[in-house]
Amino acid sequence: MRLILLAIIAAVVPTAAAAQTIDLGALTGGGDGSTVGTIIQMFGLLTILSIAPGILIMVTSFTRFIIAFSILRAGIGLPSTPANLILISLSLFMTFYVMAPTFDRAWADGVKPLMNNEISEEVALERISQPFRSFMTNNVREKDFALFSDLATERGNIDANIETADLRVLIPAFMISEIRRGFEIGFLIVLPFLVIDLIVATITMSMGMMMLPPTVVSLPFKILFFVLIDGWNLLVGSLVRSFA
Template structure:
């Protein structure tokens, strides 16, 4: 995260210097910067536009190629199972899921930085090679956590349309990313089902007792809610859930 902020600050500083000089071509054609932009103002503009585009779609990329969806789905089902409408708030759940994502994806981020971004900033590789090196750690992570059935689905669909997404042993990202996403959604619902079971049992027990006592007008959920919260706290539910979610990734 710090490296990303430094990288963005460096780009903004470069644009500020160019504006102060009033002649971007002189700055960009200097020996220090001629290699990354190849002496072209148009190239610099295209790269800056590409950077802004990547930053604008960064939240979507975070959702598509990381562990974030599984965490959010599990937390949302947990809140629904406990019968809490707004507690914990969406901000708390999303923030927790976000930091858990950074924790799980830290090795992948480090590899992408060391293999792709850092050499690009040092002008050791070009943009095309950098994109390949940056995407490779994410490809390996997604393939390790994608069901073969889901991946084969998109490979078969591409084959039916006359497209090729497999080159040797390498699967194109356009097939890997959607396969990974539906695999994550499926696993999130599987985990959510296991989370819901004990709360469902508590609801059934409370509903049976209230019906047997003739309390027809009293909503069973209003009685079961404190018991579900107490149950979740006594078993140290947050520790168990977060630990299980983090360990579920390979």
């Protein structure tokens, strides 16, 4: 009986394994392109998805928001409050709010027709990038774009028109423009807190409290000042309105 049972198992297992063989043609969709081309497209899609956070930072308003919030936290004197998760989440939601027209246009003009097989991948890539190109063009500094345009001209790329410039020229120019504006806004944020620190330090020194750190005394006043002026409302509104 044991020999018969082993013989039945040996006969059934290869049949079940053969029935579960993966059909590569079904995975690739049976399109006009070759299997190798389809695999390369899938690999490229996975690569783009893996660097999606970096793309979000490079071509959107996220950089300006996170720099301003980080400088605000440092200016108040709270190194971990609000937490990084809160600041990043707030920056992301504000980015989605500012970039909503750009995302909607990229979806309607490029992504949706591509999913419906109405346009090719090349046309879809051009249509998807065009709204982001317009956003970066409206917010990049001319001096920063001129810098990278001159560098590109020195290396053989003579297209110096901002409307048709290569994304390899426009994106870094936009990024350094956003970093500069973030620091400009951060300076205006930190300035009143610096004044409070100076006032508190002068008072404590005049009272002879040499061993008492002025920041310990000034911290409650800075928090109270920021709350009384409704600082979050003013800062978020100003940041959103700062984008063209």
